[in-house]
Amino acid sequence: NAGVTQTPKFQVLKTGQSMTLQCAQDMNHEYMSWYRQDPGMGLRLIHYSVGAGITDQGEVPNGYNVSRSTTEDFPLRLLSAAPSQTSVYFCASSYRTAYNEQFFGPGTRLTVL
């Protein structure tokens, strides 16, 4: 099993550009989530999904969209990048719920100029 994979590892964007951060898991997990990690801020939940076709907002959803068309994939879309979105983004998955152990991907480091 590859676990949770994220692409790309690094990305530089200009303000106003859009892009999609990819996340995939091969563990047949129902719960998937996206977090951002900023220095001194810990991890903050952006969006999460409890199964294919179901998504919900986390703590800091503004400026991000998600969809969950398959169990395996949970892409995060930045519609119009802003410097405030410069961060490290982590995708995670768990068997059923946030109660279960979450497995994190290696992260994507995003810089918005």
Next chain:
Amino acid sequence: GESVGLHLPTLSVQEGDNSIINCAYSNSASDYFIWYKQESGKGPQFIIDIRSNMDKRQGQRVTVLLNKTVKHLSLQIAATQPGDSAVYFCAERAQGGSEKLVFGKGTKLTVNP
């Protein structure tokens, strides 16, 4: 609102000593708590969890203690090793029944040989 914080941002211990990492939470309705370890450049890794109907839970070399009276959580690492050097985060499940996790800001543990 809910918040999860840590008493100390850094902790330095000698190899072989026991380490104690503390965490305070503010939401008395939180019913699930988790500790994660994050090594430099990697995604967080699950260590141990505890539900609010328990006071103590033990794993391999780690123990989590939950004091609901003072809303305090601690992670004890026995015989700390250099490989334990990392940032440790506590997290709580936000409000009963929610699928959201709220993370604290983290404590950096340094193990000196």
